[in-house]
Amino acid sequence: EIVLTQSPATLAVSPGERATLSCRASQSVSSNLAWYQQKPGQAPRLLIYAASTRATDIPARFSGSGSGTELTLTISSLQSEDFGVYYCQQYNAWPRTFGQGTKVEMK
Amino acid sequence: QVQLQESGPGLVKPSETLSLTCSVSGGSISGHYWSWIRQPPGKGQEWIGYIYYNGNTNYNPSLKSRVIISIDTSKNQISLKLSSVTAADTAVYYCARDWGEDYMDVWGKGTTVTVSS
Numbered sequence: 001e002i003v004l005t006q007s008p009a010t011l012a013v014s015p016g017e018r019a020t021l022s023c024r025a026s027q028s029v030s031s032n033l034a035w036y037q038q039k040p041g042q043a044p045r046l047l048i049y050a051a052s053t054r055a056t057d058i059p060a061r062f063s064g065s066g067s068g069t070e071l072t073l074t075i076s077s078l079q080s081e082d083f084g085v086y087y088c089q090q091y092n093a094w095p096r097t098f099g100q101g102t103k104v105e106m107k
Numbered sequence: 108q109v110q111l112q113e114s115g116p117g118l119v120k121p122s123e124t125l126s127l128t129c130s131v132s133g134g135s136i137s138g139h140y141w142s143w144i145r146q147p148p149g150k151g152q153e154w155i156g157y158i159y160y161n162g163n164t165n166y167n168p169s170l171k172s173r174v175i176i177s178i179d180t181s182k183n184q185i186s187l188k189l190s191s192v193t194a195a196d197t198a199v200y201y202c203a204r205d206w207g208e209d210y211m212d213v214w215g216k217g218t219t220v221t222v223s224s
Contacts, residue, residue: 034210043214087152091209095167100151
């Protein structure tokens with residue numbers, strides 16, 4: 001199965017700063033990758049699919065890029081509501097797999 | 108707005124069968140795929156399997172021998188059964204709506220299941 005490695009494990013960012021999260025795949029996932037945000041006690045929320053397409057009602061400050069084995073989620077100007085854990089998930093091959101997550105916390 | 112709610116016992120004994128239900132409200136179960144995903148403590152998420160509204164299923168090979176996912180369109184519910192559980196099955200279990208057979212666009216909040224005697 002495809003292993004997704006997310007880095008860093010924890011990212012400390014001040015509000016208004018840029019956050020860059022990485023998802024590296026053990027083999028190509030093409031652009032078949034989604035990103036999710038999760039906050040404590042809440043359901044995961046779909047942010048990005050097809051590597052770079054924002055889901056419904058997701059603010060433009062969230063952007064996805066990359067393809068193949070190196071994919072990135074960028075939050076251009078972090079807002080207070082953006083703190084949480086972010087996961088990538090590939091759907092290029094079965095079974096679908098997830099990364100271990102990057103925790104974005106306040107600096 | 109579609110909402111999903113997982114329910115079931117929070118504690119299951121080793122070797123027994125874990126049974127969970129996902130209730131769908133605010134939308135129809137028909138026409139969609141529905142997944143179960145779990146997250147063990149301190150680990151990443153693991154996709155368990157999905158079911159299409161017509162009953163077709165697809166399971167993670169790592170769990171396939173122990174998993175049954177079923178659907179009741181009349182009740183708008185999806186069910187998960189995982190047999191012969193061990194402590195390694197302790198996790199938060201989520202149900203989610205699939206977009207196609209690709210990613211999950213709506214998730215429940217999850218329910219915690221602990222396997223312990």
